[in-house]
Amino acid sequence: MKIFAIIIPILIIALFIFASVKKISVYETFTLGAKKAFKLIFDIFPYICAILIIVNLLEESGLIERLINVLSPVLSFLGVPSEIMPLIILKPFSGSGSLALLDKIYTDYGVDSFISRCASVVFGSSETTFYIAGVYFSLCKTKKLAKPIAISLFCTFLSSVFACFLCKIM
Amino acid sequence: MxxxxxxxxxxxxxxxxxxxxxxxxxxxxxxxxxxxxxxxSLLALYAVWLGIFEIMEKSGITEKLSRFLKKPLKALFGDMKSAETATCVSVTANFLGLSGVATPLAISACTAFDNDKNEYAKSMLFVLSATSIQLLPTSVIALRASHGSAFPSSIILPSLISTLFSTVLGIVLVKIFIKK
Structure with a gap:
């Protein structure tokens, strides 16, 4: 694990040295790039805002909870432990919410239990689909999102089921 | 939407x-x-990574990277035109779990695809990222370690297999359902 952790820092240091050897003004160039962050956030903020408002409304109104209740029988039929179903359904909507849920699962069931391992793999192999859709397509004129979102959700759902199966056999 | x-x-x-x-x-x-x-927090993240990316760009590393990845990615995206470099770097960054580079570049690639009216490539880039193709689920490993797990990294292999499964499935479905 230590070996993996060291790769990115070394690459960054190597890049800075490489750039200065190539006689690039590293300081000027860095600030030029960092400056672009402002404009980007400025452009995508309205979309982040709209998405997080909707997600908050869906959570507060209890609709996500209802969705969990509806989908649970299907998931348990497919061999997913009932404890991690909320995680599978919440993840596409909310990154921070599902991270808190993962933390709670670790605390409740013990970090090395079967349920926690399933939850880890499910969390690690899924994404906050709606947020990514909103942000990626934010500056596009045509926003035809239905098909790509449906495909992503379907794949994530299947891979979550597959993840639990993998944890059972590995 | x-x-x-x-x-x-x-x-x-x-x-x-x-x-x-x-x-x-x-x-x-x-x-x-x-x-x-x-x-x-994204502003801070993007400032750091866009700064680093600018240095990569100036020193010619992104160009080398995209020359190297052009061929395999062409099979997925088709003709990428002006979005080529952004797409190559974004996919690589996603794979390494560096969302600070991946997201800004994906936004600019999507915008470029949008100008070419290339719905297919846009969807492909989105699905690749939304099915989470990632080498190391670093945030999960860190959280497991902080909870005192005996083997924090034991979930790497199942995660990799599971995410590979969803990404490959996603690619196939985009190829079937979204017109080039």
Whole structure:
């Protein structure tokens, strides 16, 4: 694990040295790039805002909870432990919410239990689909999102089921 | 997106109003507050990584990277035109779990694809990222370690297999359902 952790820092240091050897003004160039962050956030903020408002409304109104209740029988039929179903359904909507849920699962069931391992793999192999859709397509004129979102959700759902199966056999 | 937005807004807003009329505006404000908080941390993340990326670009590393990845990615995306470098770097960054580079570049690649009216490539880039192709689920490993796991990294292999499965499936479905 230590070996993996060291790769990115070394690459960054190597890049800075490489750039200065190539006689690039590293300081000027860095600030030029960092400056672009402002404009980007400025452009995508309205979309982040709209998405997080909707997600908050869906959570507060209890609709996500209802969705969990509806989908649970299907998931348990497919061999997913009932404890991690909320995680599978919440993840596409909310990154921070599902991270808190993962933390709670670790605390409740013990970090090395079967349920926690399933939850880890499910969390690690899924994404906050709606947020990514909103942000990626934010500056596009045509926003035809239905098909790509449906495909992503379907794949994530299947891979979550597959993840639990993998944890059972590995 | 408009339809999804209106649909989920109306239903949840209606339920909230029936439950407790005071709650709706408050819940919307809370959503916006978390957007502000997220944007500030994203600003910091993007400032660091866009700065590093600019150095990569100036020193010619991104060009080398995209020359190297052009061929395999062409099989997925088709002709990428002006979005080529952004797409190559974004996919690589996603794979390494560096969302600070992946997201800004994916946005610019999507915008370039959009100008070419290339719905297919846009969808492919989105699905690749939304099915989470990632070498190391670093945040999960860190959380497991902080909970005192005996083997924090034991989930790497199943995660990799599972995410590979969903990404390959996603690619196939995009190829089937979205016209080039």
């Amino acid at each position: 408009n339809a999804i937005f209106i649909f989920s807004f109306c239903i949840s807003a209606l339920i909230l109003t029936v439950k407790d009329a005071d709650k709706l505006v408050l819940a919307m404000q809370n959503g916006a507050t978390s957007a502000v908080e997220l944007s500030i």
